[in-house]
Amino acid sequence: MRRVALVASLLALFALAWAWVASLDSVDDLLVASPDETWKALNDDWSLLIDNAWTTLHEVLLGLATSIALGVVFALAMHLSRTLREAAYPLLVASQAVPIVVLAPIFVLAFDYGIGPKIAIVTLICFFPITVNVLDGLRSVDPGQLTLMRAFGASRIRTLRSVELPAALPSFFSGLRIAATVSVIGAVFGEWAGADEGLGRLVLLGNDQLQTPRVYAGIVLLTLMAVALFALASLAERLICPWTREERTA
């Protein structure tokens, strides 16, 4: 309850500061929309916004699902093979440094138009935090447990299943929470590389047509989407590995 009140008052403070900046005479009101203009755009353009939000959410969820699958597989492979880990880690980091503007046309070539390139860009951005976190989780196992498994004569797979994977679960969720937050940015970039619909395109076109309130309304929805995905990832963590919470509170 106290947390909700804190968040609400901080949000109110932010809205006040925003309204103040928007009301300044030196700021052209075509460039900055006020909170109430944004609220009005949310109401007036609701059907347009929500249709586009569904498109973007679709891209985000598909991209997230793909990056979970890829991220966990990559992390496992790199954990099991030291050679692969040493070879692939620099490439993994490099994958995050390539500007999207360069990649977008390549993705369009590879996946044609439609949803393909958007999923690819979301995946590219999201698999990284998942892979790195799961890999760290797998490697962070208490050496005592590994010694114990070895003493019991457990196989590599058995150790992985009973000790390492469970130990990596909390890290996996840390990665997933980061991925869920940035996935929305990925979808927006993806849509900027050419889309027929979606909030990213709506924001881009709105910007070009000086429809600043609509742009802000789109950003509000994108933000809500990211927060909701983050909350869902936290909820999933609580359901699937409740002990991390117990350990934290203990």
Add this chain to the structure above:
Amino acid sequence: MTATPLVDAARTRRRAPFALLLLCALAVAVAVALAGCGEKRDKLGPGATRELELMLDYFPNADHAGIYAAQAGGEFRRAGLDVQIRQPPSPAAPINQVAAGRVDLAISYEPEVLRARDKGLNVVAVAAIVRRPLTSIISLPKAGIRSPKDLEGKTVGTAGIDYQTSYLRTILEEADVDPASVKQRDVGFSLVPALLSRRVDAVLGGFWNYEGTELAQKRRDPRIIRVDDAGVPRYDELVLVANEDALERDDSELRAFIGALARGTRALEKDPDEAIKGLLEANRDLDPKLQRAVVKKTLPLFLPVDGRPFGYLDGAAWHRFAAWMRDHRLVSEIPDASGAFTNRLLPGESL
């Protein structure tokens, strides 16, 4: 105590790996299932024979109203074409994709076509979409810029495109203003925001029909200097570009496309308010008021001058512009505009 805490912990966690594997499996399943239903291919309609891909120069807007009017009015379909309209993944994409044979046609700009030819890309302009320059210098009344002479000592924002920087140079020289007295600032593609936030006194690169109309509708009273009124030789702002190899191979399709586009543009001329619906219905996020106003302003430039076929490219003007580009070292390999354009595919024009 029957078990050590370590073993106890391991027991509690036994369910976990399965949960993780299950989650992965689920993720893959969802990805596959959704990707499957996301793959929506437009089916060929009855009678449609040939699929043709057209890449726009920018996101869909009023400058493309004729194309969308032809699409919505069924002109392409009746001409035996199934036209896919694509947006460019990057500004350089339209010409590059045509050169690479990845799309059949693209909308680009005359200077871009000449430069592409200069770099050895085999692209050819086959029709004019907008047969005059649209690029302008736009300022707000406060800056007090009525003519190019007033640019002295001012800051001008540009998109950092080299030939537009040369436009500015030409305009200043024409007005006897020392180019060194004018500060140029690269503001990327945020020309209007740079202007409104007063970071610059004027911007060069916006279109008088688009940004000009937009600012006028928002009551900002823009002052506009069209580049071709200030010394830059006339050129075709938007042109339809095809691959040189396709000129022979797809002769009849390209001809059919331009013919259908001409009919779509005529429909736009006859009843702009009705024909623009093609554009607006395909792109619900466009501002109808703005797009309608821009179409009305641009309509005369979509249409050819009297006695010329739709899409006519003025050879003499192309050569003059190419010579200007050579003077400004924007091109160096090509001697003139020969081969960069052809009127052969226009309605009523033949070999």
